[in-house]
Amino acid sequence: TKVTEKSISTSVVGMLELVQLEADLIDSLNSYADELEAKLKVLKSFVPKLQAESNEAVTQMENYVSNPINSFSLIRRMHEDWHDWKIFMESSIGQSQVAFLNKAKLQFPTKTDLNEASSSIVRLQKMYNLTAKDMARGVLNGKQYEASLTALDTYAMGRYLNKQNRDMAREWFVVTSELLKEQTPLTPLAGEREKVLHLFAQAIFDYEYYSIALSVFDHALLLANKTANPTLLSKRSKFEELARKEAEMVEKPKPKTKPTNYEIGCRGLFVRQSNMKCTYKSKDSPFLRLAPIKMEYLVLDPLVVVFHDVLSSGEIDEMQLITKPFLERTLIQHAFGAHIIQKFRTSKGMWINRNHNNLTLRIARRIMDMVDLDLQGSEPFNVMNYGIGGHYNTHYDYYNNSSVTDNRMATVLFYMTDVEQGGATVFPVLKQAVSPKRGSALFWYNIKHNGNRDPRTLHGGCPVLVGSKWTVFTQWINERANMFHRRCRKLEATAA
Ligand SMILES: O=C(O)CCC(=O)C(=O)O
Numbered sequence: 001t002k003v004t005e006k007s008i009s010t011s012v013v014g015m016l017e018l019v020q021l022e023a024d025l026i027d028s029l030n031s032y033a034d035e036l037e038a039k040l041k042v043l044k045s046f047v048p049k050l051q052a053e054s055n056e057a058v059t060q061m062e063n064y065v066s067n068p069i070n071s072f073s074l075i076r077r078m079h080e081d082w083h084d085w086k087i088f089m090e091s092s093i094g095q096s097q098v099a100f101l102n103k104a105k106l107q108f109p110t111k112t113d114l115n116e117a118s119s120s121i122v123r124l125q126k127m128y129n130l131t132a133k134d135m136a137r138g139v140l141n142g143k144q145y146e147a148s149l150t151a152l153d154t155y156a157m158g159r160y161l162n163k164q165n166r167d168m169a170r171e172w173f174v175v176t177s178e179l180l181k182e183q184t185p186l187t188p189l190a191g192e193r194e195k196v197l198h199l200f201a202q203a204i205f206d207y208e209y210y211s212i213a214l215s216v217f218d219h220a221l222l223l224a225n226k227t228a229n230p231t232l233l234s235k236r237s238k239f240e241e242l243a244r245k246e247a248e249m250v251e252k253p254k255p256k257t258k259p260t261n262y263e264i265g266c267r268g269l270f271v272r273q274s275n276m277k278c279t280y281k282s283k284d285s286p287f288l289r290l291a292p293i294k295m296e297y298l299v300l301d302p303l304v305v306v307f308h309d310v311l312s313s314g315e316i317d318e319m320q321l322i323t324k325p326f327l328e329r330t331l332i333q334h335a336f337g338a339h340i341i342q343k344f345r346t347s348k349g350m351w352i353n354r355n356h357n358n359l360t361l362r363i364a365r366r367i368m369d370m371v372d373l374d375l376q377g378s379e380p381f382n383v384m385n386y387g388i389g390g391h392y393n394t395h396y397d398y399y400n401n402s403s404v405t406d407n408r409m410a411t412v413l414f415y416m417t418d419v420e421q422g423g424a425t426v427f428p429v430l431k432q433a434v435s436p437k438r439g440s441a442l443f444w445y446n447i448k449h450n451g452n453r454d455p456r457t458l459h460g461g462c463p464v465l466v467g468s469k470w471t472v473f474t475q476w477i478n479e480r481a482n483m484f485h486r487r488c489r490k491l492e493a494t495a496a
Pocket residue numbers: 392397413423424425426459460461462472474
């Protein structure tokens with residue numbers, strides 16, 4: 001199934017193009033201003049000269065036209081010059097800039113893109129327990145970033161949330177009303193400040209957040225600083241009355257629901273277990289003899305292991321380079337083979353064969369060295385890039401369908417970037433959270449010794465809060481080629 005939706009917000013790569021496009025549009029707007037200015041300059045310098053000539057004529061009309069030279073000149077001017085001025089006035093300005101804008105429009109984010117981006121913000125807000133106010137000021141998990149939202153941004157969030165969560169929408173509209181008092185929105189259609197405030201007050205009123213609407217309305221009156229006219233005053237008393245009723249009706253804020261294990265894990269609040277064990281895996285293969293792998297056991301049953309520094313920086317760069325052009329919105333596989341886009345999983349991804357090139361072959365060999373499993377029959381590498389709020393909700397990697405004969409017995413997950421905040425891989429049942437670290441890999445068994453699926457391996461990729469979870473790539477290892485290991489796992493033997 002081919003997806004045509006661009007899904008800009010689901011990957012950082014898509015966002016880079018948007019940044020460049022906006023810069024180009026601003027340049028174009030600037031040259032539009034230059035053209036306007038050039039036209040204006042002609043006018044401003046010519047009009048006074050025209051006026052001087054005309055003034056002389058008007059103040060002594062008869063005298064002026066009785067001179068043949070003046071009258072000839074007047075006739076000629078009226079016959080010729082004013083046609084030229086008409087052409088000048090009618091000549092449209094900035095046509096090339098308008099054309100550029102029209103072309104650029106094709107690349108603009110769609111309504112779906114904006115909805116996805118909004119839903120990512122909501123996801124982050126819920127998952128990391130963030131306030132709208134902090135987010136608007138660029139404070140994420142207590143850390144101040146050089147980023148902020150405008151009143152138009154926070155208003156868009158309120159509008160998005162209005163139908164699904166009025167409490168959260170209210171929070172965003174409150175921030176909007178505060179921002180409106182500090183700043184004038186940067187939109188050419190807004191006009192003067194007072195008018196903008198009235199427009200927002202009305203819009204928020206229409207969404208039935210009366211006390212917020214009233215506070216914006218009052219600020220508009222304050223700015224106008226003149227005795228408000230009767231129409232405005234009667235409107236205000238309507239706002240006020242509804243705001244009063246609203247205050248009586250507002251329910252107490254609901255007690256916060258207890259965070260789930262997944263949320264606790266994503267927030268980095270699992271207690272670190274102290275019985276962890278580290279070792280070097282060094283025998284068996286030429287690669288390992290040269291470069292022993294640092295192994296960290298997170299859980300022994302089911303086995304969950306982190307391998308440190310297993311991909312070099314150069315290998316990662318190359319991997320990103322060859323996969324970048326092919327990243328597409330990841331789909332979730334559903335019953336009957338249907339693939340659909342889901343909020344459940346927001347990322348861009350692609351499949352790449354293990355025998356794609358020397359690098360992928362080398363990585364495949366390394367996986368076998370690391371975990372002593374055969375990759376024959378397993379799916380290709382799956383490369384992923386998570387964008388704003390990108391995540392993969394909790395799931396099992398194995399198929400639950402009993403007709404599946406070759407299930408994903410184990411998973412290796414390589415991290416190709418550090419993620420500044422968020423983006424951990426969390427196992428809520430095992431109470432384990434692994435933060436992405438460029439070059440390291442996470443490994444676990446999905447299937448038990450007896451061949452049964454192991455539901456304790458439930459896991460998910462937490463939403464990325466800050467940073468880009470760059471192409472985590474996953475190798476799901478199927479079991480058919482590894483029947484022997486199901487009963488006799490070398491790795492676990494090493495651990496014991
Ligand atoms: O990105 C992650 O941390 C989890 C990815 C995952 O679970 C998967 O690819 O199956």
